[in-house]
């Protein structure tokens with residue numbers, strides 16, 4: 001079976017006028033279904049660029065990028081949008097919830113965009129919000145929610161279409177360290193229980209013991225790509241049956 005994402009000799013250049021900035025230099029990696037991966041590195045090392053390429057929201061300059069075995073450069077913009085809608089979910093550091101919509105409407109929207117029926121979409125969104133511990137807040141607009149609560153709504157929105165891969169670019173950057181750990185733990189529980197693959201970027205080394213694989217970036221190169229030992233994973237696996245009801249901790 002093919003990898004979820006495969007990058008071979010990926011390079012990404014940006015241009016500022018005449019000046020070329022090479023953000024990624026010869027990246028080789030593959031992401032398998034079910035992995036929980038942190039991309040870690042200092043500011044400017046290329047984490048967001050890598051997330052954007054994996055999320056099919058930007059184009060690489062050279063090399064080969066396969067998503068579920070399909071060469072991405074062979075796809076039209078419409079086909080890429082379709083692939084994003086069908087297979088990918090996104091979580092952002094600023095949460096990016098629509099301010100005029102309630103938590104419930106924010107989570108329902110991706111299903112309506114996909115053409116699902118309104119009633120079943122609302123029911124699915126509501127039940128997911130309860131599953132993630134924020135059901136009591138479903139009629140709140142984002143500004144009435146804490147950062148941790150907003151990020152939970154954003155996680156629900158990313159998850160509602162049952163994507164194969166969720167890309168989270170610095171999902172904890174705007175959270176205090178306690179809530180940052182809770183959000184990563186929530187993502188890990190979803191990863192285990194729903195088998196959703198996660199790739200998230202961070203510059204926070206304290207989050208790395210929560211992952212089963214870390215990819216370190218420095219100046220556009222992968223300097224380390226390591227998987228956690230089995231023991232570490234087993235510790236997380238033992239939490240498999242805990243539910244997501246952690247609202248008292250938010």
Ligand SMILES: Nc1ncnc2c1ncn2[C@@H]1O[C@H](COP(=O)(O)OP(=O)(O)OP(=O)(O)O)[C@@H](O)[C@H]1O
Pocket residue numbers: 014015016021022023041042043044045046047048049050203
């Ligand atoms: N749109 C752009 N135009 C020009 N240069 C860019 C652009 N986006 C990123 N860069 C440059 O590419 C390099 C990698 O940037 P990137 O945002 O991917 O790094 P990062 O590790 O995510 O950084 P941060 O943690 O600060 O977000 C940096 O030198 C950055 O200045």
